[in-house]
Amino acid sequence: MSLPSLAIFLALSYLIGSISGSYLIGKIFLNKDIRKFGSGNAGTTNAMRTFGKKFGIATFIIDFLKGFINISLVKIILNPSCDFLILCALFCVLGHDFPFHMNFKGGKGVATTIGTLAVINFYLTLYGVIIWIVVVILTKIVSVGSMSFYISIVFLYTLFGNYSDFTYIILIIIASLGIFRHNTNLYRLIEGRENKIGVKRK
Template sequence: MQIQIPLLTILAYLIGSVPFGLLLAKTQGKDIRKLGSGNIGATNVLRCLGKPLGITCFVLDVLKGFLPAFLFPNIGNCGAEFGILFGAAAILGHNFPIFLKFKGGKGVATSAGVLFGVAPMAVVAGLLVWVIVLKVSGYVSLGSIIAALAVALIGWIRVDHYGVVTAAALTLLAALSIYRHRANIQRLIAGTENKFEKKKKS
């Protein structure tokens, strides 16, 4: 088990490092890093390349967080709390991918996948908060920030259910997500953040 855990952690990081947004854009002959916000995540793919590729990117980014968090503890024959370790490695891979010189996305979808693996009720609540904030404000980034805070708060409210380790991990994941949105926060304060708008049919 002592050997398996480090190997699985490295594997989780490598899985997280797979830049699905970039690869999907390449199928259209485009570099997603040169479109829209330049981010490789699902939101930018959706905004620049349309719903089918955006949804596909979102699902793949979620899975690369969910699979390590949910499956790797069983593969490594270790406790369920190690799902947080493996999930965090996948998130770090997405945010700082070795394949892209450590310049990646914000980790929202991948974090959601990790949460589905270790705390499904918290992530359902977080998604609900995200949808409500997006509908009210029109800002994807604001929805993501508030949803991250909501998930962390739920972790501590239900600490008797999740445990201190998981609640603390949820807080750290929320802090990482908010840190990765620091440019969005600056634009929100300045009033220059782009609102999410559906493409009109021609």
């Protein structure tokens, strides 16, 4: 496949990724911009805290599906190498995190990352999700679970996968981006101010 064709698929991955579940739900059903409420983040956790559990779940599903469908279509249409699949995954996550039509102010990419990686290696990604859920249950802090997921997928893919150096590099970039997007959460964790599930901030 020619370089221009590959560039087109990367651009499409970014555009699909830029579809924001929380923004669409907020605008269509509540006529509200998610970025003006709560933490201002256009992701699942903020949607759940500000718009309610149903909207939060719907946001996660939309953001997961756009990643899953995007990489599935690339795989079906091109049958490319894993290197190109994970590169498309990165661009999809970049679209979610930095959507051009929202002044590059998007979410943190957890659901979209899960959706894209589920196509590349379903079981290793599932194990990462299980680790995420267990950590959230134990700590009652979503951000700790999310960052644990990003760290775990790097170790899981490295220990139990068989991929090229390029794929591992892109995976590390995706995980590092995800942790970086939680930088404000890290500051609040250090200061002991991070939100816990079921505990209202004083």
